[in-house]
Amino acid sequence: MTIYSALKLPRIIQNLKTVVQLRQGFSSHAKYAEHKPIELIRNIGISAHIDSGKTTLTERILFYTGRIESMHEVRGKDNVGATMDSMELERQRGITIQSAATYTLWKDTNINIIDTPGHVDFTVEVERALRVLDGAVLVLCAVGGVQSQTLTVNRQMKRYNVPCLAFINKLDRQGSNPYRVISHMRSKLNHNAAFIQLPIGLENNLKGIIDLVGEKSIYFEGPLGTELRYDEIPQDMRAESQEKRQELIEHLSNADEKFGELFLEEKPFTEADIKAAIRRSCIKREFTPVLVGSALKNKGVQPLLDAVLEYLPNPGEVENIALVEKDGQDTEKIVLSPARDGKLPCVSLAFKLEAGKFGQLTYLRCYQGVLKKGDTIYNARTGKKVRLARLVRLHSNQMEDVNEVYAGDIFALFGVDCASGDTFVTDPKLNLAMESIYVPEPVVSMSIKPTNSKDRDNFAKAIGRFTKEDPTFQFHYDSDVKETLVSGMGELHLEIYAQRMEREYGCPVTLGKPKVAFRETLVSPCAFDYLHKKQSGGAGQYARIIGVVEPLPATHNTVNEFADETMGTNVPKQFIPGVERGFREMCEKGLLTGHKISGIKFRLQDGGHHIVDSSELAFNLATHGAIKEVFNEGSWQILEPIMLVEVTAPDEFQGVVMGQLNKRHGIITGTDGAEGWFTVYAEVPLNDMFGYAGELRSSTQGKGEFTMEYSRYSPCLPDLQEKLIREYQESQGINVEKKKKKN
Known part of the structure; x- marks a missing residue:
């Protein structure tokens, strides 16, 4: 035996011992x-x-x-x-x-x-x-x-x-x-x-x-x-x-x-x-x-x-709570029992969806009761029933079949059509549901289209799967700009999905310039009194609404509220849902730049109706007219998403990094340093952050890195507001000209 192999022998023996221990662990x-x-x-x-x-x-x-x-x-x-x-x-x-x-x-x-x-x-x-x-x-x-x-x-x-x-x-x-x-x-x-x-x-x-x-x-x-x-x-x-x-x-x-x-x-x-x-x-x-x-x-x-x-x-x-819906009453909270004796009905929550090679894979957590192979479960939201042909536990992307799962277990099912956050129960009479998952609003949009038109089918499949799996990845067609848009939590998020489409579906896609999810809001309260009247033979339309649209506080500028403050029967109660629906529809697309309206409260205070001609549709259209009236008479502004940005780089680049953030309209909120490295904390508008990754790398010799996350919506600068309004009006003007040519 050589000296070298003699030296190696103890190490070989030790490695063999380790493998034996691990084999025992596997058994x-x-x-x-x-x-x-x-x-x-x-x-x-x-x-x-x-x-x-x-x-x-x-x-x-x-x-x-x-x-x-x-x-x-x-x-x-x-x-x-x-x-x-x-x-x-x-x-x-x-x-x-x-x-x-x-x-x-x-x-x-x-x-x-x-x-x-x-x-x-x-x-x-x-x-x-x-x-x-x-x-x-x-x-x-x-x-x-x-x-x-x-x-x-x-x-x-x-x-x-x-x-x-x-x-x-x-x-x-x-x-x-x-x-x-x-x-x-x-x-x-x-x-x-x-x-x-x-x-x-x-x-x-x-x-x-x-x-x-x-x-x-x-x-x-x-x-x-x-x-x-x-x-x-x-x-x-x-x-x-x-x-x-x-x-x-x-x-x-x-x-x-x-x-x-x-x-x-x-x-x-x-x-x-x-x-x-x-x-x-x-x-x-x-x-x-x-x-x-x-x-x-x-x-x-x-x-x-x-x-x-x-x-x-x-x-x-751990105390786990489910909500029980009472007939015509508010929901009541009940505490689920984690007992694993199988006496109580099973309650499980679907928390993640994934498209696998055998169809949709649904990850669930069992909170109460026992679930066995062959049992029938019901989706509490849709009422659909599913028979469990297979129960699996997961080890990364590998699966292991099991015959039953108990309260406290995490498991998965195949071929169950549901959404993320759905509750599954074995007894549909319970009428209960778990609280769903908080999903943040997407902050970046990009135009997307398949590079080759023949890949449209695969593109549709990929979009259908990814939007179902990930609630922060959203997809819609914008009829004004004639583009298909995807929205997500950042450039990397959308980039990863574009690469997955090419790898997993053989469908290369082209992403356009990122679009930021701006919002439109009202600056000061504006009253309205709008009458919608239409008579063209036969039954007409008549609806009158009176009230105020006012801005919500800055802490609530991403939501809209509707308040019915009417007294008496001037606006019959059966028409109120039509008013609210009309308000929500108008908020989907603002008239200033085409972005969503948010941070406003619609207060319906009075109105009028006709015994024959009034309908829910008439009040819906009256609300559309009232919002347009408020748009013309009120003072509006555009909100933009502000990001919390954290940049870490070596000390010698501190001046350069701070200069870059100031140039991008950032407000520096703090700095930190330790052993040759510094960290800068800043609040920067998302619209000014595009392309920053490349700029930071090139100016810090590839040593700098940054992270950003959504913080809040805040009013944008006047020159940006004017630019957005001008671009929107120009795009609308082009559409009008096209329509004239067609006619």
């Missing part, structure tokens, strides 16, 4: 189909800003729990890519586009995991995942800290009341600083956060972690970090770990009443007391435990899995 997956008590189930999501290491962390979790045999990187040099990035486009770009579901087993507990995208353009994927999850892992980059999308994810967690653990990742990177990250968590996210772990060394010296609760150090040994070695806390870190443990105890005593009493009475408390207090306060969202590690370097992942089991709730500890 344990046969246990997954067993009916487990609800205490041994966790539904978690992994959410964070772009490039914080979510998919890498999920890959490590699947490897250590024996779900996959080998680990691959997100931008894999071996051309494999991460398991959860199953789409070819995701592997090529190194980003997550669709949330992917999987399940695994850790210490006899089933963990359902959803890996979500970090890019703001795919924010609806995160919304859908958090709507059905019981807990989440908020991943933070040790260098970047709290970034723009972290704030968005935090807001989404708050909206659905999802408890979370924080995991500070990438401690092996140059410039990593977990202490700065936790101070940002407290100041920017308003979390009552404290370390429950500390890193032993940083950057290239990251050796392991200190468990502050158990007062021990953990080292990750072996070629893939599979062997955990527990030891005493290093001598040089004892003072710091004692100080941080005391800080943890103080934060816990503020968050948990029971633990606070022990602390005030100065009674001794055990490791079990601290763990119980962390669990109680974490589930109530009053405390956020902070863990540390580096997923890429295989450090800190197993203790994170232990923390998921110890501190995040099982489905039985």
Whole structure:
């Protein structure tokens, strides 16, 4: 035997041991189909800003729990890519586009995991995942800290009341600083956060972690970090770990009443007391435990899995509410029971749709009861019934058939015609529905057309599928500009769908210049008194409406309101829906620039009707006339979407970056800096952000990066308003000339 092979032998033996352990882990997956008590189930999501290491962390979790045999990187040099990035486009770009579901087993507990995208353009994927999850892992980059999308994810967690653990990742990177990250968590996210772990060394010296609760150090040994070695806390870190443990105890005593009493009475408390207090306060969202590690370097992942089991709730500890419609009354809220005995009717929520090779794949979360293969379920919205021929659980893009699912499980069905957010029940008499998912309004529109006219059929199929799967991706034909438009959350969002059409449907498309979703609104209240009268033999039309159209406050400038303030019978109640429908129809297209009207309130105060000639149609047309009257007499302005922009680049480019943002009418709201890098926060109109990615890259030698997300609508500058009005009038004039030629 050569010296070289003798040196390699211990490593080969170690690798064989690892493979044997993983094989044992795989055989344990046969246990997954067993009916487990609800205490041994966790539904978690992994959410964070772009490039914080979510998919890498999920890959490590699947490897250590024996779900996959080998680990691959997100931008894999071996051309494999991460398991959860199953789409070819995701592997090529190194980003997550669709949330992917999987399940695994850790210490006899089933963990359902959803890996979500970090890019703001795919924010609806995160919304859908958090709507059905019981807990989440908020991943933070040790260098970047709290970034723009972290704030968005935090807001989404708050909206659905999802408890979370924080995991500070990438401690092996140059410039990593977990202490700065936790101070940002407290100041920017308003979390009552404290370390429950500390890193032993940083950057290239990251050796392991200190468990502050158990007062021990953990080292990750072996070629893939599979062997955990527990030891005493290093001598040089004892003072710091004692100080941080005391800080943890103080934060816990503020968050948990029971633990606070022990602390005030100065009674001794055990490791079990601290763990119980962390669990109680974490589930109530009053405390956020902070863990540390580096997923890429295989450090800190197993203790994170232990923390998921110890501190995040099982489905039985989360209150899930359904709405029951009463006859002629308001809806009533009822709490669903997570009991897994099958005595109660099943209630499930469809949270994501995907077109697979076997037809539409619908992801559902079961909230109550048991669902078995062969059962019949009903769509609470449409009343349609479906017989379940197949139930599957998902592991990224692979499927595994199951015979039954219980409350707390995440599963999928084939061939069910439904929309995202529909509720399915086994007993249609219940007349109940779960609250649906919040879907943000699209902010960017582009014209789209197939490059080859022969691809129209494939183009229609692709559009039909993508608009059904993603509610933020919308499609409509604009008869004025004679163009087909797609709308979405950003340029990248629309670009990805254009590439998917070419890859998945063989239909290359051409995208036009992005169009921004401007809005029109009223500046000051304007009264109206409009009479619609038409008599041409036979039954005529007669309707008179009187009232006021007024602007809503700036905080509500994306919605419209209708108020019926009529007294008596001057406007009969059966005609009021016609007035409201007329108002809503006119708001679809403003008369100033052709964009939607928003931020106004239509107050119907009085009117008049004719005993024979009045109808709902007459009042509908009268409302059209009244809005046109208000348009001519009132003062109108155009609103544009304002984006929260966050730019990160090396210090030497700070002046250039700020100059670019000012040139684009941006308002700088704050700056931040750490170790040679700076971050600028600004509010910039979306209309001025097109082409910024290229400009930033070229002016910062490719080192600068930025993210943006929708913030609010705000009045645009007068010169832009004049330009938009002029362009709209010119386009209308062209259409008029064409009509004259035709006639």
